[in-house]
Amino acid sequence: xxxxQSHLLEVKxxxxxxxxxxxxxxLSLGIEGGKITSIIGPNGAGKTTFFNCLTxxxxxxxxxxxxxxxxxxxxxxxxxxxxxxxxxASVVRTFQNIRLFPNMTVLENLIVAQxxxxxxxxxxxxxxxxxxxxxxxxxxxAMEKAEMWLTRLKLRDIANMPTGxxxxxxxxxxxxxxxxxxxxxxICLDEPAAGLNPRESAxxxxxxxxxxxxxxxxxxxxxxxMNVVMKVSDHICVLNFGNKxxxxxxxxxxxxxxxxxxYLGEEEIEDTxxxxxx
Amino acid sequence: MGQFIQxxxxxxxLGSVYGLIALGYTMVYGIIGMINFAHGxxxxxAAIISVTVITLLAALGISAVPLAxxxxxxxxxxxxxxxGWSVERVAYRPLRTAPRLAPLIxxxxxxxxxQNMVQLTQGARVKPxxxxxxxxxxxxxxxGFTVFLSYTQLMIIVVTVVLLAIxxxxxxxxxxxxxxxxxxxxxxxxxxxxxNVDRTISLTFMLGAALAAIAGVMVxxxxxxxxxxxxxxxxxxxxxxxxxxxxxxxxxxxLGGLIIGMLESFWSAYYSPEYKDVAGFALLILVxxxxxxxxxxxxxVEKV
Numbered sequence: 001x002x003x004x005q006s007h008l009l010e011v012k013x014x015x016x017x018x019x020x021x022x023x024x025x026x027l028s029l030g031i032e033g034g035k036i037t038s039i040i041g042p043n044g045a046g047k048t049t050f051f052n053c054l055t056x057x058x059x060x061x062x063x064x065x066x067x068x069x070x071x072x073x074x075x076x077x078x079x080x081x082x083x084x085x086x087x088x089a090s091v092v093r094t095f096q097n098i099r100l101f102p103n104m105t106v107l108e109n110l111i112v113a114q115x116x117x118x119x120x121x122x123x124x125x126x127x128x129x130x131x132x133x134x135x136x137x138x139x140x141x142a143m144e145k146a147e148m149w150l151t152r153l154k155l156r157d158i159a160n161m162p163t164g165x166x167x168x169x170x171x172x173x174x175x176x177x178x179x180x181x182x183x184x185x186x187i188c189l190d191e192p193a194a195g196l197n198p199r200e201s202a203x204x205x206x207x208x209x210x211x212x213x214x215x216x217x218x219x220x221x222x223x224x225x226m227n228v229v230m231k232v233s234d235h236i237c238v239l240n241f242g243n244k245x246x247x248x249x250x251x252x253x254x255x256x257x258x259x260x261x262x263y264l265g266e267e268e269i270e271d272t273x274x275x276x277x278x
Numbered sequence: 279m280g281q282f283i284q285x286x287x288x289x290x291x292l293g294s295v296y297g298l299i300a301l302g303y304t305m306v307y308g309i310i311g312m313i314n315f316a317h318g319x320x321x322x323x324a325a326i327i328s329v330t331v332i333t334l335l336a337a338l339g340i341s342a343v344p345l346a347x348x349x350x351x352x353x354x355x356x357x358x359x360x361x362g363w364s365v366e367r368v369a370y371r372p373l374r375t376a377p378r379l380a381p382l383i384x385x386x387x388x389x390x391x392x393q394n395m396v397q398l399t400q401g402a403r404v405k406p407x408x409x410x411x412x413x414x415x416x417x418x419x420x421x422g423f424t425v426f427l428s429y430t431q432l433m434i435i436v437v438t439v440v441l442l443a444i445x446x447x448x449x450x451x452x453x454x455x456x457x458x459x460x461x462x463x464x465x466x467x468x469x470x471x472x473x474n475v476d477r478t479i480s481l482t483f484m485l486g487a488a489l490a491a492i493a494g495v496m497v498x499x500x501x502x503x504x505x506x507x508x509x510x511x512x513x514x515x516x517x518x519x520x521x522x523x524x525x526x527x528x529x530x531x532x533l534g535g536l537i538i539g540m541l542e543s544f545w546s547a548y549y550s551p552e553y554k555d556v557a558g559f560a561l562l563i564l565v566x567x568x569x570x571x572x573x574x575x576x577x578x579v580e581k582v
Contacts, residue, residue: 055470056469056470057466081469082466082469082470082475083469083470083471083472083473083474083475084472085470086469086470086471086472087472092470092471093470095467099464099466099467100467101459101460101463101464101467102463103459103463104456104459104460104463108456111456112456112457112460112468112471112473113471113472115453115456115457115471115472115473116472116473118453119453119454119457139453178471179471182471182472
């Protein structure tokens with residue numbers, strides 16, 4: 001079913017082995033632009049490993065991850081160095097454990113993400129040193145974009161605070177804002193709702209819907225919070241021990257016996273085998 | 279009194295040279311957290327190249343000092359930057375993910391290699407040049423002692439201050455500086471935001487080498503003689519200066535350099551020239567006992 005139309009991201013027969021452990025087994029998946037696709041599954045199902053394969057952290061053992069970029073054509077992400085995944089393929093990710101630049105202000109964090117445009121205009125910082133117009137324009141454009149996302153994510157008041165001092169929920173928002181400043185086509189969020197209170201979590205839902213509906217960004221989500229997943233996802237893929245065990249809309253997933261089994265365990269069967277063993 | 283002022287001037291000059299070299303140590307440490315022990319030898323290479331360039335320019339009959347100086351600086355900086363780039367590419371980049379000790383040992387190897395290479399290709403003899411900028415300002419005479427500031431000394435001090443200002447601006451205000459600070463804090467994340475981390479690190483090494491090149495040219499003109507072994511002691515002193523000032527801090531590197539330079543020149547004048555190194559390193563130990571992160575360094579706070 002995934003080959004009928006061209007997806008934004010095409011994962012084909014992806015397998016990732018670490019020695020004897022198969023973290024991802026023959027995973028095929030299509031991600032669409034402007035939609036929210038969630039990857040769920042119990043701990044150790046291979047969700048984060050999957051993200052790591054997308055962003056150049058791991059080289060997959062076999063299989064491919066192809067980004068169908070409207071400008072740059074088909075790009076194989078597993079063959080690209082990390083910085084080109086963001087720069088050329090327009091794929092960015094956030095981390096489960098937040099990775100901001102703690103000694104920089106919120107604004108600076110957002111400007112770093114736009115460095116490519118700035119770098120082009122700055123000619124090895126010379127234009128910046130001399131205060132040339134081309135560099136001033138580029139840096140004004142960067143500021144504007146940063147301000148836009150700061151406003152949208154309600155970070156404007158703290159733009160000049162070092163990120164290391166911010167609360168957990170705020171740091172999460174800064175991380176998402178920073179990812180958005182790269183101008184991604186696909187943004188991969190690794191447990192963005194973890195550690196958020198109910199109000200913040202509801203705001204995250206709104207933001208994700210806003211990004212996909214208004215800005216037509218593809219969102220890929222790893223999340224344990226089913227309130228978020230079931231409310232916002234267009235499509236859900238369930239992993240268990242590296243295998244895709246189900247795929248479909250939230251309703252389909254909620255009623256899928258395989259998924260329920262993976263999450264709640266197979267108590268009866270396990271009990272009997274234990275008794276037999278005893 | 280006259281003697282004191284004179285030693286102050288000499289100390290400032292010497293300290294400026296240490297400071298310039300220390301800037302390279304501190305920048306490289308800032309970005310990849312590694313002590314580039316070959317940096318002192320990069321400075322030595324620069325000094326040797328500058329002898330060739332200065333001699334060549336003199337042979338070509340270019341005698342206008344400002345022109346000759348500019349040409350020398352540019353040529354030596356270019357060559358030395360290539361050295362800096364190559365050292366990083368050959369000796370450090372393949373070890374980027376290795377344990378911390380590996381690049382350190384590789385750096386010491388690189389330092390020995392550069393020394394021996396220069397010794398083999400250029401010979402072990404001391405290389406002199408003619409005084410390029412003779413002349414001095416006689417500031418005042420006190421008790422029959424004339425305090426002077428030579429043109430070369432003035433140049434070294436001014437150049438150091440200007441370079442410190444330029445580099446502080448680059449690191450804190452420009453796009454390249456921002457990239458560099460981002461790499462310093464989290465290389466992986468910086469790459470995932472589209473920054474070419476390898477290139478940023480290479481550029482840092484090249485800038486550090488260019489600073490060492492400027493120091494090398496200045497010293498060649500100041501002392502008039504260089505040999506293949508000057509890199510070791512100068513590198514050690516500059517490293518001490520960087521740690522004393524707080525490694526990772528640019529003003530700290532220059533401050534540390536000035537303190538070491540002045541301590542050495544006062545110690546030599548009033549106590550004994552043989553023990554000037556002991557004084558410098560003893561001060562380092564004292565400062566680190568009470569301020570482990572150096573004079574201007576930021577203490578590392580580990581979050582748990």
